[in-house]
Amino acid sequence: MIKSLDPRVTRENIEENNLIAPLTPMDNWETYEVFHQKKRGDQHMHVGIVHAPNPEMALLFGKEQYGRRSITANIWVVKTANVFASEYDDADMFETTPEKQYREAGGYKVMDKINKYKKANKA
Amino acid sequence: MYGNAYIDPNEKANAMIAGEDPIKLAEFEARIARGEKIEPKDWMPKEYRKQLIRMIEQHGHSEIIGALPEGTWITRAPGFRRKMALMAKVQDEVGHAQLLYSAAETLGKSREDMTNDLITGKSKYSNVFNYPAYTWADACIIAWLIDAGAIINQVANAKGSYGPYCRALDRICTEESFHLKYGHDNVVTLATGTPIQRQMVQEALTRWWPPIMHFFGPSDKISQHSEILMRWKVKMASNDDMRQQFLNMYVPKIWDLGLVLPDPNLKLNEETKKWDYTEPDWEEFKRVINGGGPCNAERLAVRRMAEERGRWVRKALYNATEKYVTPLA
Ligand SMILES: [Fe+2]
Numbered sequence: 001m002i003k004s005l006d007p008r009v010t011r012e013n014i015e016e017n018n019l020i021a022p023l024t025p026m027d028n029w030e031t032y033e034v035f036h037q038k039k040r041g042d043q044h045m046h047v048g049i050v051h052a053p054n055p056e057m058a059l060l061f062g063k064e065q066y067g068r069r070s071i072t073a074n075i076w077v078v079k080t081a082n083v084f085a086s087e088y089d090d091a092d093m094f095e096t097t098p099e100k101q102y103r104e105a106g107g108y109k110v111m112d113k114i115n116k117y118k119k120a121n122k123a
Numbered sequence: 124m125y126g127n128a129y130i131d132p133n134e135k136a137n138a139m140i141a142g143e144d145p146i147k148l149a150e151f152e153a154r155i156a157r158g159e160k161i162e163p164k165d166w167m168p169k170e171y172r173k174q175l176i177r178m179i180e181q182h183g184h185s186e187i188i189g190a191l192p193e194g195t196w197i198t199r200a201p202g203f204r205r206k207m208a209l210m211a212k213v214q215d216e217v218g219h220a221q222l223l224y225s226a227a228e229t230l231g232k233s234r235e236d237m238t239n240d241l242i243t244g245k246s247k248y249s250n251v252f253n254y255p256a257y258t259w260a261d262a263c264i265i266a267w268l269i270d271a272g273a274i275i276n277q278v279a280n281a282k283g284s285y286g287p288y289c290r291a292l293d294r295i296c297t298e299e300s301f302h303l304k305y306g307h308d309n310v311v312t313l314a315t316g317t318p319i320q321r322q323m324v325q326e327a328l329t330r331w332w333p334p335i336m337h338f339f340g341p342s343d344k345i346s347q348h349s350e351i352l353m354r355w356k357v358k359m360a361s362n363d364d365m366r367q368q369f370l371n372m373y374v375p376k377i378w379d380l381g382l383v384l385p386d387p388n389l390k391l392n393e394e395t396k397k398w399d400y401t402e403p404d405w406e407e408f409k410r411v412i413n414g415g416g417p418c419n420a421e422r423l424a425v426r427r428m429a430e431e432r433g434r435w436v437r438k439a440l441y442n443a444t445e446k447y448v449t450p451l452a
């Protein structure tokens with residue numbers, strides 16, 4: 001029996017060689033991705049995962065793990081299995097090509113024309 | 124760069140990258156050199172994955188096992204406020220383990236396998252937690268100085284290359300600042316208290332100094348191996364550099380309190396600007412890490428008990444239609 005400095009441990013009467021059956025897959029359940037909203041008006045942000053047997057417990061664990069210290073207005077949990085993600089290998093599809101200036105504010109320059117017009121009509 | 128080079132698997136220096144696709148390896152190394160993070164689904168060398176799993180997993184185990192010597196004192200901490208604070212700290216440490224296991228999991232090792240490797244003794248955890256917290260003052264020294272050491276290590280690793288590990292460490296470091304302040308406050312209270320309190324904290328410091336000097340591990344051998352791990356930003360600082368940083372930051376604070384460190388050779392070398400100290404007893408370190416310490420057996424037995432006695436609850440909640448999917452980030 002383990003005799004510990006910790007009276008709580010001693011009281012448990014633990015054998016020193018208390019070999020146990022190994023854990024098997026899914027003993028710790030599946031995972032949920034956790035999204036945290038700091039305050040009303042903010043976006044929810046992905047903060048990490050929890051292991052949980054159902055969405056209700058995922059919310060409970062999410063609160064303990066990610067809302068324990070930081071200011072929190074709201075959290076979401078989503079099963080990892082239900083998230084569809086793009087591939088990093090396809091990241092080139094997000095590149096804004098230079099000829100797409102027409103869809104950026106910087107692609108529109110009117111002051112030249114206005115100044116030219118003003119100058120021409122003053123005369 | 125390994126861009127066009129043929130990698131000879133028989134050459135010892137290249138054993139870590141043997142069999143890797145040289146083009147992918149070059150892209151991977153270039154990404155790290157640019158300061159970009161590696162994400163779970165990216166291509167990575169087998170050895171990078173292996174070393175990271177080992178490192179993050181052991182870090183997680185250290186948080187779990189580290190909660191045990193400190194937990195010893197929750198019910199006996201002096202005063203309600205300190206009980207509450209210690210309980211919050213221990214809860215944080217267990218939370219850190221959750222964050223770290225989650226990061227390791229993204230590399231493909233399941234949480235169940237990590238727990239199995241801990242409770243069978245296959246995986247290691249930080250050696251300091253194989254020592255007992257004899258008195259309340261020991262718990263205070265742990266909270267101040269062991270956490271201080273952990274912070275130095277964690278701040279360095281937070282600048283590493285693996286995204287999920289860095290993100291976990293950023294969260295962890297934020298919480299650690301409370302641990303450090305709490306620990307310092309406790310030590311200062313004892314050191315500026317009655318003669319009996321001073322004696323108690325001095326004795327705890329004397330007991331903990333050798334494990335603290337062991338904390339960052341033996342000097343790293345300068346090898347191709349550690350050079351590659353540094354280039355891959357798996358290892359961010361040498362053990363000796365981290366130890367020096369710790370001594371620089373904390374020895375003056377300890378001496379400020381008029382406490383004595385049990386090493387007559389400890390002093391700042393004015394020429395090298397580094398700390399001289401008596402070489403720690405690395406034989407003792409090896410003996411303890413391999414199971415010979417005062418608390419190794421107890422720590423693992425307690426962890427197995429918790430696993431076994433909580434198992435029926437987890438089984439009862441298990442839903443056979445669910446399937447495990449590796450977390451995304
Ligand atoms: Fe921690």
Ligand SMILES: [Fe+2]
Binds near residue numbers: 216270273299302
């Ligand atoms: Fe801590």
